[in-house]
Amino acid sequence: MLLKMTGHSYRFECENLCRVFFPYSPVRVAEGTEPGPGEPWAEAAMEEGGAGWAYAVRASDGERELSRTFTAPERDEYHMTRLLFDALSELTGIRPAWGMLTGVHPVKLLRQHVERLGPGAGTEDFREKWLVSEARTELAGRVLRAQRQAVEELRPDDYSLYVGIPFCPTRCAYCSFISQDMAHAKKAVEPYLELLDLELERAAKIVGELGLRLISVYIGGGTPTTLSAEQLSKLCGRIRATFPMEHCREFTVEAGRPDTLTMEKLLALKGAGVGRISINPQTMSDRVLENIGRRHTAQDVVEGFGLAHRAGFTDINADLIVGLPGDSPEGFEETLEQVLGLSPTNITVHSLAIKRSAELVTDEGALSLHKRPEAAARMMDHAIVRLTKAGFEPYYLYRQTRMAGNLENTGWSRPGSACRYNIYTMDESGTVIACGAGGVTKLKDPYSQDLKRVFNFKYPFEYISRHREILERKDGIKEIYEQFRQRLY
Numbered sequence: 001m002l003l004k005m006t007g008h009s010y011r012f013e014c015e016n017l018c019r020v021f022f023p024y025s026p027v028r029v030a031e032g033t034e035p036g037p038g039e040p041w042a043e044a045a046m047e048e049g050g051a052g053w054a055y056a057v058r059a060s061d062g063e064r065e066l067s068r069t070f071t072a073p074e075r076d077e078y079h080m081t082r083l084l085f086d087a088l089s090e091l092t093g094i095r096p097a098w099g100m101l102t103g104v105h106p107v108k109l110l111r112q113h114v115e116r117l118g119p120g121a122g123t124e125d126f127r128e129k130w131l132v133s134e135a136r137t138e139l140a141g142r143v144l145r146a147q148r149q150a151v152e153e154l155r156p157d158d159y160s161l162y163v164g165i166p167f168c169p170t171r172c173a174y175c176s177f178i179s180q181d182m183a184h185a186k187k188a189v190e191p192y193l194e195l196l197d198l199e200l201e202r203a204a205k206i207v208g209e210l211g212l213r214l215i216s217v218y219i220g221g222g223t224p225t226t227l228s229a230e231q232l233s234k235l236c237g238r239i240r241a242t243f244p245m246e247h248c249r250e251f252t253v254e255a256g257r258p259d260t261l262t263m264e265k266l267l268a269l270k271g272a273g274v275g276r277i278s279i280n281p282q283t284m285s286d287r288v289l290e291n292i293g294r295r296h297t298a299q300d301v302v303e304g305f306g307l308a309h310r311a312g313f314t315d316i317n318a319d320l321i322v323g324l325p326g327d328s329p330e331g332f333e334e335t336l337e338q339v340l341g342l343s344p345t346n347i348t349v350h351s352l353a354i355k356r357s358a359e360l361v362t363d364e365g366a367l368s369l370h371k372r373p374e375a376a377a378r379m380m381d382h383a384i385v386r387l388t389k390a391g392f393e394p395y396y397l398y399r400q401t402r403m404a405g406n407l408e409n410t411g412w413s414r415p416g417s418a419c420r421y422n423i424y425t426m427d428e429s430g431t432v433i434a435c436g437a438g439g440v441t442k443l444k445d446p447y448s449q450d451l452k453r454v455f456n457f458k459y460p461f462e463y464i465s466r467h468r469e470i471l472e473r474k475d476g477i478k479e480i481y482e483q484f485r486q487r488l489y
Contacts, residue, residue, distance in 0.1 A: 001025040002035040007046035013081045014044050016102035016401070021088040023402050038062040044084050046075065055079055057087045066091055078129075085131070096406050097377070099131030104398050106132075106408075107147070108427050110140045112449075139384065139394060139410070146395040146413075150423045154430050156446035159207060160216040160421050161243065163196070163235070164436030165224040166460050169260055170295055188460050192437070193231060195467045197238055199435045202474045204242040207433060210481050214243050216421040219253045225260040229268040236272030245273075250420060252276040258304035259296035266311035276419060278346075279304045280319035283327060284335040291326040298338070305342040315417055318344040322379040323352035323404030332379040333386075340390055345417035347392060349383045351376060351407040353400040376405035387412045396426045433477070437463035443477060445484040452480050 001022045003015060011029055018027045022040050035041040042059040052073040059066060068087045072079050085100050098106060109130075114122035127137040167185055207214070217239060224232065232253075253269055255261055255277045269277065283289060284298040308316055318339050322332060339347065384394075392412040396419075399408050411422055424430035425442065428451055434441045441454040454473050457463050463470065 001027050002033060002039060002041040003027055003029045004031055004033075004041070004043040005029065005045070006031075006043070007048075008044070008075075008077075008080060010044070010077050010080050013077060013102070014042075014084055017081055017084055017088065017100070018042060019401060020096055020102060020406055021092050021094055023406070035060070035062075042084065042088065044080060046080060048075070053079075055083050057083045059084075059087045059091050061091050064091065094373075095133075096131075097133045097136045098399065098406065098408070099133070101130050101132065101399070102401075104400065105426065105428060106136075106399060107140050107143045107397050108429075110137075110144055111427075114144065135381075135384075136408075139408075140397065143394045143397045143410070146393050146418065147423050147427060147429075150418065150420050151427065151429045154424070154446075155213065157211055157213050158215045158247075159212045159431040159433055160218065160424050161203075161214055161239070162421070162425070162432050162434040162436075162439060163200070163217070163219045163239065164221060164434065164439045164456075165219060165227060165235075166192075166222040166437040166463075167226045168221065168223045169226055169257060170293060185460055188464065189227070189231070191464050192460050193227075193235065195464060196235075196436055198467070199470060199474065200238060200242050202471050203433050203435055203477075206474060206477050207243075210478060212431070212481075213247045214245065215247055215249055216424065217243075217248060217251045218419075218421040218425075221254055221256065223256040223260055224253050225255045225257070225265055229262070229264040232265055233268040233272055236269065236274060240273060250276055252278070252419060252421060254278045254280075255304070255308070256280050257294075257296065258300040259294075261304045261307055263307055263311060266307055266313065270312050275313075276315040276317070277308060277313055278317040278319065279308060279344075280317075281335070281339060282319060282321045283324055283331070284338045285327065285331050288324050288326045288331065292324055302342065305344075309343075314345070316344045317346035317348060317411075317419070318342065319348045319350060320383075321350045321352050322383070322407070323376040327379075329375055329378045329382065333382055336383060336386055340386075346411060346413045346419065347387060348409065348411045349380065349387075350409045351380065351400075351403040351405060353403045373405035376407060380405065380407050383410075391415070393418075396422045398426045441474075441477065443480050443484075445487070447484060447487050450484070454480075 001018055003018055005011060005014060015027050015029060025040055040061050045056045047054045052071055053075050055070040057068045066087060068083050070079060070083050081100060089095060110126045113126040116122060117125055123137060123141055126132065167189060251274045253274050258279055281301040286297050320335060320339065392414055394410045395413050396411040397408055425432050428442060428444060431444045432442045434456065437456060437460050438458045439456040443452040454476060456470050457466055
């Protein structure tokens, strides 16, 4: 898709809106260029005149063309993007459930509306301004209410710790995460863990000097249980020995792939004080598992849950994905019933998001369901109804680009089992100190809406070769926190 802009610099917002309506047509932004044969295009222009600012949009789906205009006394990003949204929606006939919203954190935005106007008026303002459907406004409101206690109990000196293990047994076809399969990265694991120990020590020293309080630990990936039982025990023990844990309310490890689970590993985690794990089927269809490159079966998932229960784990999350290649609404409904029968306390329902680095991005056959938004929406709507009936509540929600049906990812939990780390990182309401390859430290100013990020290098080999730079970046955390605290005086 070709996007032309004149008289403004709202490229990010306009480009993302174009992706909502044409997710499989790469957006190129260029002036003085004509669209190719049958290529969708849009022009978004602003011009100052005697009566204020004139906004104009022309758009085409490659066959039909339409135009929209608007005049306002002020220059405003919202007017420009709203006009473009209206034009593209009329042109395509698409009415996105999340309306104009293209950002990752809709619940965070809803919270701002509610804090400014109150629950009723704030929710209505959110829905009307951003053109969000009633169903998705209700879902966001349920998440906001479910998060309230966890967010209100945050203290200015609280933080969560994220530890990244960027290794997997194999790479799933839909995956765009920073991970290496063990066939290519086995020799890097021990050097990686040794350097991770050094980063954990540096992080613990800094948060100790700042007087911060650890309230949540989350070891993610990748697939942390790709490590051996001995490596897992040592890593968890290192965290407990390095960070004061007296205020820590939860310790989570993503067990993820059931083909990595053994009783020895689960007992090592349990013995190290881990209270919450994830076992992620994604689907309970063996055919769909094969389509996405998973080297396990639905029976392996059942056996993995059985092992975890026998090891003493009672708080288990299961991830499912809407829109997988070869799946159907009926198949997804069967998957959900089977997973509910395994008695998880949390179920996270993801919409398939295929990024450029995923293998599926070049497979038109695999993308067939992903390109049927009505099928993905039917699956997600069923999940909302069924999980609500089963006694689960939505407690965190986030969105990504190129999601099936332009929908969302939602974490559901039984009462009392919500993962606070997920709330704090997805809602960006609390500080998260991240260690390991691909980790993003989010430093939340407790006295304002300000959020600062500190990035680690993405890939394991880069993490190893440039580790000194990562330690230097960690030193910047203290300076940022001191800037936050200066605002008190």
